[in-house]
Amino acid sequence: MDTIRVTLPGGKVMEIPPGMKIQEIVSSLRLNSHIIAARVDGVAVDLDRPLRRDCALDWIPMDSPEGLDILRHSTAHLMAQAVQGLFPGTQVTIGPTIEDGFYYDFNRESSFTPEELETIEARMRDLAASDLKITREEISRKKAIELFRSLGEGYKVAILEEIPDDTVSLYRQGDWVDLCRGPHVPATGVIRAFKLTGIAGAYWRGDERNEMLQRIYGTSWHSEEALSEHLRLLEEAKKRDHRKLGQELGLFMVSEAIGPGLPIWLPKGAMVRSILERYIVDLERSLGYQHVYTPQLARTDLYRQSGHWDHFKDNMYPPMRFEDKEELVLRPMNCPHHIMIYRRDLHSYRDLPLRLAELGTMYRYERSGVLSGLSRVRAMTLNDAHIFCLPEQIQSETVGVLRLIERVYRDFGFKDYWYRLSLRDPKDKSKFVDNDAMWDNAERYLRQALTEVGIAYKEATGEAAYYGPKIDVQLNDVLGHSETLSTVQLDFYLPERFGLEYVDKDGQRKRPVMIHRGVISTMERMMAFLIEHYAGNFPLWLSPVQVRLMTVTDEQKGYAEKVLRRLQALGWRAELDGRNEKLGYKIREAQMAKIPYAVVIGDRETKNQTVSPRRRGGQTLEPMSVSAFIELLGEEEVARELVGDKPTAGTAD
RNA sequence: GCUGGCGUAGCUCAACGGCAGAGCAGCUGAUUUGUAAUCAGCAGGUUGUAGGUUCAAUUCCUAUCGCCAGCUCCA
Numbered sequence: 104m105d106t107i108r109v110t111l112p113g114g115k116v117m118e119i120p121p122g123m124k125i126q127e128i129v130s131s132l133r134l135n136s137h138i139i140a141a142r143v144d145g146v147a148v149d150l151d152r153p154l155r156r157d158c159a160l161d162w163i164p165m166d167s168p169e170g171l172d173i174l175r176h177s178t179a180h181l182m183a184q185a186v187q188g189l190f191p192g193t194q195v196t197i198g199p200t201i202e203d204g205f206y207y208d209f210n211r212e213s214s215f216t217p218e219e220l221e222t223i224e225a226r227m228r229d230l231a232a233s234d235l236k237i238t239r240e241e242i243s244r245k246k247a248i249e250l251f252r253s254l255g256e257g258y259k260v261a262i263l264e265e266i267p268d269d270t271v272s273l274y275r276q277g278d279w280v281d282l283c284r285g286p287h288v289p290a291t292g293v294i295r296a297f298k299l300t301g302i303a304g305a306y307w308r309g310d311e312r313n314e315m316l317q318r319i320y321g322t323s324w325h326s327e328e329a330l331s332e333h334l335r336l337l338e339e340a341k342k343r344d345h346r347k348l349g350q351e352l353g354l355f356m357v358s359e360a361i362g363p364g365l366p367i368w369l370p371k372g373a374m375v376r377s378i379l380e381r382y383i384v385d386l387e388r389s390l391g392y393q394h395v396y397t398p399q400l401a402r403t404d405l406y407r408q409s410g411h412w413d414h415f416k417d418n419m420y421p422p423m424r425f426e427d428k429e430e431l432v433l434r435p436m437n438c439p440h441h442i443m444i445y446r447r448d449l450h451s452y453r454d455l456p457l458r459l460a461e462l463g464t465m466y467r468y469e470r471s472g473v474l475s476g477l478s479r480v481r482a483m484t485l486n487d488a489h490i491f492c493l494p495e496q497i498q499s500e501t502v503g504v505l506r507l508i509e510r511v512y513r514d515f516g517f518k519d520y521w522y523r524l525s526l527r528d529p530k531d532k533s534k535f536v537d538n539d540a541m542w543d544n545a546e547r548y549l550r551q552a553l554t555e556v557g558i559a560y561k562e563a564t565g566e567a568a569y570y571g572p573k574i575d576v577q578l579n580d581v582l583g584h585s586e587t588l589s590t591v592q593l594d595f596y597l598p599e600r601f602g603l604e605y606v607d608k609d610g611q612r613k614r615p616v617m618i619h620r621g622v623i624s625t626m627e628r629m630m631a632f633l634i635e636h637y638a639g640n641f642p643l644w645l646s647p648v649q650v651r652l653m654t655v656t657d658e659q660k661g662y663a664e665k666v667l668r669r670l671q672a673l674g675w676r677a678e679l680d681g682r683n684e685k686l687g688y689k690i691r692e693a694q695m696a697k698i699p700y701a702v703v704i705g706d707r708e709t710k711n712q713t714v715s716p717r718r719r720g721g722q723t724l725e726p727m728s729v730s731a732f733i734e735l736l737g738e739e740e741v742a743r744e745l746v747g748d749k750p751t752a753g754t755a756d
Numbered sequence: 757g758c759u760g761g762c763g764u765a766g767c768u769c770a771a772c773g774g775c776a777g778a779g780c781a782g783c784u785g786a787u788u789u790g791u792a793a794u795c796a797g798c799a800g801g802u803u804g805u806a807g808g809u810u811c812a813a814u815u816c817c818u819a820u821c822g823c824c825a826g827c828u829c830c831a
Binding site for chain 1: 757759767787788789790791792794804821822823826829830
């Protein structure tokens with residue numbers, strides 16, 4: 104048999120001599136140069152790969168997600184080649200692709216400077232221009248270890264020593280070689296549109312006990328246009344950054360004098376926050392939650408008993424002592440306080456579930472490097488609740504919380520989020536309380552609840568709370584970082600620690616189960632998300648200022664004030680710009696302040712007793728009576744939706 | 757906490773060893789204006805803080821505080 108049968112994409116079968124390379128098929132078919140790799144029976148391979156058996160072929164074009172991933176991986180190699188050429192003695196470690204880009208970690212005495220980044224980029228362009236062929240080679244693991252040892256690449260040797268396979272693959276381009284699984288683009292000339300985007304330290308193997316390596320980040324695209332579009336989107340995203348908008352819109356501040364991570368809510372931000380608080384408290388009360396207030400300090404012993412002292416001490420402020428009296432700490436969590444409320448009474452099984460909620464302010468010592476605007480702070484107020492329930496109520500209560508989360512996200516228009524089932528790491532039990540049966544049970548209940556609501560989820564090992572597994576809801580911030588917003592945590596441990604009981608039907612005292620849950624997260628983080636989600640354009644119901652009236656000339660001031668009083672009397676957050684300025688100027692300021700309605704009051708309106716509203720997005724409405732305008736506001740507030748804004752309206756500049 | 761970068765007027769940014777500047781915002785005056793910026797004038801600073809080098813430091817060095825990116829950690 105002297106030919107093999109290759110099924111091409113689309114079903115056509117081609118007969119080729121065995122050993123023919125995929126690249127030759129690509130050339131013979133005169134396919135465009137955008138094909139940079141292929142899939143053979145579903146497995147991604149280099150174009151350089153010879154075919155020896157009947158198989159099905161599929162192309163991987165450069166602009167497909169998989170193609171971009173390969174391109175970026177090859178760009179990481181190109182960068183490593185440039186770095187090692189420019190800075191002899193620098194060792195390579197790992198260089199994977201990430202969303203929209205890649206990085207490579209190096210071990211080098213000194214750090215890379217921004218100027219060196221440009222030099223590296225220039226060298227990469229040279230290497231790309233020389234269009235070096237990229238070739239794959241398979242050798243035994245033993246030989247590979249020898250090779251990298253002779254090259255002085257200790258990290259590669261360490262990686263090789265952990266690979267179980269006997270055979271490993273190397274990739275060569277020019278005189279440069281790297282250990283890599285591949286696949287890669289056929290030659291460096293394919294790599295055209297790239298940019299090195301940052302330098303940072305990163306611990307070897309992600310462990311802070313290890314030495315710090317030098318990481319260079321970059322991005323790579325199939326065309327210059329795609330690259331500049333990507334960079335433009337990054338710039339756009341920066342405009343939505345809650346730290347920037349929070350400053351511009353006067354929502355919050357952080358004062359160096361007060362302290363890092365201790366945000367100050369300015370009047371406008373405080374207005375949004377109080378609306379959020381009222382919203383969630385009302386909603387929770389309607390679902391059978393009872394709100395309480397408890398102090399932000401407690402005896403250290405309380406936290407010793409709860410286990411926080413053992414498991415959470417690094418995140419707690421040190422205790423304070425007044426003379427020789429009791430020792431107090433700022434609370435890092437609210438649960439022990441709610442547990443004390445539970446313990447006040449002897450509970451019948453008929454009382455359960457007991458749902459205690461609090462907008463609980465708490466303090467956590469976060470390491471300085473992690474603080475960020477409102478999303479990572481040291482003083483925060485959590486939309487917290489603890490559900491004390493019977494074991495047989497776990498699933499229905501968890502389902503109730505999941506439904507509440509879904510309901511709230513709908514109200515805010517959140518669409519881009521995912522559920523994570525956070526489990527303990529069975530290999531590293533030191534971070535978690537030790538009770539295998541408890542963990543297994545809790546995990547099962549959470550899975551059942553997720554299934555019942557029909558929610559898809561990803562599992563994350565090692566992400567659990569110290570007292571139990573949890574369901575987290577992850578949202579991306581505007582810069583692409585995933586953060587937890589909502590959380591549902593199952594806890595068999597604290598009821599045990601505090602000896603919680605209820606009297607069951609049979610008269611026996613039994614242990615209740617606790618569910619810790621947060622829906623709109625901390626007020627701080629929720630605010631950060633909302634600012635970015637709406638790009639500062641809050642929908643009417645959340646806008647700190649909903650309406651700004653503006654006169655055309657002084658003549659209309661009397662009528663405008665009358666309209667203002669009428670709106671304010673009905674609870675609308677309205678203000679009047681009666682300054683002696685041109686209308687265009689006032690409109691512009693209202694637009695930049697992102698106020699939903701700018702309402703023009705000139706001679707015509709005064710004469711007809713009307714108003715002329717203009718929406719934030721630029722839409723001018725026909726003059727209407729004040730009552731009609733109020734009706735319009737009422738409908739929009741109830742709908743809780745954005746009206747008249749472009750979905751990605753950034754700042755006006 | 758670690759690696760790197762950056763701290764100049766309320767905000768956004770110049771000046772980079774030789775008298776610290778602009779735009780916006782603020783104040784005063786003129787302008788009475790119809791859907792994204794009217795004009796003029798005035799005022800605004802121990803250049804984050806503390807040391808050091810120098811005849812001279814915003815500029816160079818050291819320490820420290822803060823911010824930013826990333827690592828680690830997390831609501």
